[in-house]
Amino acid sequence: MMEWKEFLKKSLIDFLIIQAGITLAIGIIGCIKQPTTDFHYAGFFVPFLYAFFCLLPSVVTYSSYELSIKQMIVRKVIQLLLIEGIVLLISYIVGALSDFLMGMIIAFVVVIIYILANFIDYYIARSNAYLMTKKVKSMKKGGRE
Amino acid sequence: MKVKIKHVWSHQEEQIVIECVDMTPEFEDIKNYCLTRGHHITGYIHESQQQVCIKDILYIEAIGDKVFAYTQKEVFEVKKRLYELEEELIPYKFVRCSKAFLICLLKIHSIRPALNGRYLACMENKEEVMISRKYAHSVKKMIMEEL
Numbered sequence: 394m395m396e397w398k399e400f401l402k403k404s405l406i407d408f409l410i411i412q413a414g415i416t417l418a419i420g421i422i423g424c425i426k427q428p429t430t431d432f433h434y435a436g437f438f439v440p441f442l443y444a445f446f447c448l449l450p451s452v453v454t455y456s457s458y459e460l461s462i463k464q465m466i467v468r469k470v471i472q473l474l475l476i477e478g479i480v481l482l483i484s485y486i487v488g489a490l491s492d493f494l495m496g497m498i499i500a501f502v503v504v505i506i507y508i509l510a511n512f513i514d515y516y517i518a519r520s521n522a523y524l525m526t527k528k529v530k531s532m533k534k535g536g537r538e
Numbered sequence: 539m540k541v542k543i544k545h546v547w548s549h550q551e552e553q554i555v556i557e558c559v560d561m562t563p564e565f566e567d568i569k570n571y572c573l574t575r576g577h578h579i580t581g582y583i584h585e586s587q588q589q590v591c592i593k594d595i596l597y598i599e600a601i602g603d604k605v606f607a608y609t610q611k612e613v614f615e616v617k618k619r620l621y622e623l624e625e626e627l628i629p630y631k632f633v634r635c636s637k638a639f640l641i642c643l644l645k646i647h648s649i650r651p652a653l654n655g656r657y658l659a660c661m662e663n664k665e666e667v668m669i670s671r672k673y674a675h676s677v678k679k680m681i682m683e684e685l
Binding site for chain 2: 399403454459460462465466514515518519521522525526528529532533
């Protein structure tokens with residue numbers, strides 16, 4: 394139960410990271426490819442839509458038992474492929490997939506955001522690990538005194 | 539059997555003296571109980587019974603039905619369940635870090651992140667013990683609350 398709660402917490406953080414990444418990507422791609430295109434207020438909801446659907450494949454990384462590093466890497470690759478598929482499909486539906494080059498750019502941006510999201514996850518975990526190590530060391534030091 | 543209780547003035551003076559004709563299994567049980575209530579647990583190496591100082595234990599692992607305590611140099615089988623040891627060893631800063639492991643916080647050398655919310659605790663004997671995602675939160679909480 395606790396693990397499911399932790400999984401949801403992690404998913405929420407991922408959702409926010411993905412949303413921020415997609416907003417940035419839309420901004421950059423839009424400036425380069427279609428700088429004169431009008432932008433409707435409804436466009437602000439697009440990153441939410443993408444982030445929500447991109448989060449759904451996270452289910453493949455959930456397991457009630459402990460996965461080995463190899464199993465987790467395989468699941469991460471499957472997750473990335475599913476996200477690529479979902480993003481390209483949504484882009485096609487909303488008419489953002491104008492040509493092959495655009496498809497390649499979107500696919501590349503997805504990989505960048507995926508790496509960024511995982512890097513932020515790792516960075517948070519590394520900070521926690523550092524903090525715990527520091528506390529353990531001072532606990533041991535206190536014990537000896 | 540007579541039981542005598544003598545009051546002393548300090549914890550250092552506290553002791554239990556067993557006076558018996560023979561070391562029968564009953565007396566052996568009393569001795570082991572007293573030692574366990576102190577700072578030792580009973581461990582076995584090839585069925586030879588030994589008292590293991592809790593402060594020497596780095597981590598405890600359950601493999602199937604058996605439970606093993608690891609010190610710097612030796613591995614002892616402990617004839618108790620992992621959940622019993624988990625409760626008993628809380629005062630010694632032991633914490634459950636995965637389904638099959640208890641680690642002593644005071645014997646951790648460093649902690650590093652592993653993939654997907656898990657951590658690896660490098661113990662003083664350089665062995666690495668996985669802190670699973672399920673228990674990572676409680677391990678962190680216990681470490682933080684200890685200060």
